[in-house]
Amino acid sequence: MSISKCSKCDSESIIFLHYVCKHLCAKHFRELFEKRFRSTVREFSMIKKDDRIAVGLSGGKDSTVLLRCLHELCKDLPMELVAITVDEGIDNYRDATLRIAKRETKKLGIEHKIVSFKKEFGKTLDTIMKKDGSLPCSYCGVLRRGLLNRGARELGADKLAIGHNLDDVAQTTLMNILRNEPDRIARFMEPQIKHPSFITRIRPLLRTPEKEVAIYAMVRGINIDHQECPYAQSAFRQIVRRQLNEMEECHPGTKFKILGSFLSMDKIMKMKSEKKLTACSSCGEPSAGKTCRFCEMRASFF
């Protein structure tokens, strides 16, 4: 085999960053990754000193790396970390990541709260899907977000950190455009919207490509489960993901450009938008309409 050298030193490259045409060795890749993580936190003023941060920890690579990076950031920016895991009840999938979530929180000495669909709704996602097999990711996403927000509030958190990476944000932006849902673009970066029961979400991996999260986990020796959610194949997101990755291969930097466009649009839309979150008439949780999507979905399977 023959491997190129790092663009910054004589070590062997482990990754070629197509969007900047640079080779990086493990040491310089780690440096870039951590620098970008910290600068994203600063750029969006995501964390204040002594904030209590709840990390949405699925136990997948993104949230596990997020937890590890936030834990290390504590040395320079004192904050309190807690973690919440939602067990949706997906056979042959969630158990492995649940084990990783427990292992990581134990290792780092972080308080860990586990909530489950089964306990909250009396049904697992598998059971719900047996009755209504359509749109599993929509059901799961809405219910999971609801439980994470409530869990973070119950833990007294100031912010809820989630592992959304660059790919997730670029996909979401494109999906909202393709579905003609500009309101969702305006709502995506929530910090400007205030509601007493809504815990502000932060996304410190916003500027990090998904593949780089996986490589970082490998470089740091973080053991990750490489299984795919059995429901993922049916998601509209999968189609957008594939197309976006094809575009990224032909035009490196496309995902960063979509993120840039999204952030510009977000700024303009925030200036024009007068919509505010209100309390759901049924459960009192924050909602963009009279009744929140969480209650609508919950009602539909009972």
Place this chain on the structure above:
Amino acid sequence: MKLFLDGRLKKLNHTGTVSALLKKLKVSREEVVVKLNGRLAPETASVLTSDKVEVIKVVFGG
């Protein structure tokens, strides 16, 4: 070359770059990590017949 795709041994003859190998496998470079002889490697790396290549899918939807 000994090729493992998501942990499963695949029969394929290839010499050349990892990038060309991924194209042959119809796998997006955006979704996988490649290890050459147990070490992470960029897509520009060249593969020889004696090498062990692991292609690991790391990007999933959902």
